[in-house]
Amino acid sequence: MSYGPLPKRIDPRKLAEREVRFESSVDVDQLPRLVECLALPDGKIEVDLQFSVDEQRIRTIVGSARGDLHMACQRCLEPVEVEVAATFNLAIAASEEAAKQLPRYYDPLIVEDEEIELLPVLEEELILSLPMVPYHQDCSIQTSFGDDAGAVDADGAESASEKPNPFSVLAKLKGQ
Known part of the structure; x- marks a missing residue:
């Protein structure tokens, strides 16, 4: 097991053969694409990565980042x-064709060269785990959609001032 900073470039095949494990923390400012999604570029990501070979002789990277x-x-x-938490179960594939042959419970990581950069792989998994619509649980701002639209509160329920249905005339015609 390795504690300390994560290496920038790795050969995942060799690490899987040696069954290497990394536990480390990464500053968010080292992940530029993730920083673009954030309001403040601060914080640390705790990373746990286990490189191994499974029973089918597939080289894998199993881990988490939070x-x-x-x-x-x-x-x-x-x-x-x-709170952002990503868990991943990656299988190393040499090409797109090899990736198609992997069992469905693995996400493919295509490694054509011998070495890859590790931080972009982690960054991609973290971006995928970000919430689509972050908000404060106790946010006092209520959402409204203009003066002539019915007010909608934070839970999505319409207020008492509802507009008349413009299709009510059609309902009368249908009754004739």
């Missing part, structure tokens, strides 16, 4: 802390 990040609340646009 951290508390600040995204923009979609109600008030202020920073809100969200």
Whole structure:
């Protein structure tokens, strides 16, 4: 097991053969594509990666990454802390054709060269695990969609001031 900073470039095939495990933390500012999705570029991501070979002789990377990040609340646009947790079960494939042959419970990681950069792989998994619509649980901002639309509160329920149905005339015609 290796503690300390994650290596920038790795040969996942060799690490899988040696069954290497990394436990480390990564500063969020080292993940530029993830930072683009955040309101504040601060925080740390705790990473646990296990490289191994399974019973079918498939080289795998199993692991998790978690951290508390600040995204923009979609109600008030202020920073809100969200917990991001990604778990992954990757199988190393040499090509697209080899990736199609993998069991369905693996996500393919296509490695054409001998070495890959590790941080972009982690970054991709973290981006996929971000919430689509982050918001404060106790946000005081209510959502409304203009003056002539019915007010909708934070839970999505319409308020008492409902507009008349414009299709009610059609319902009368249908009755004739």
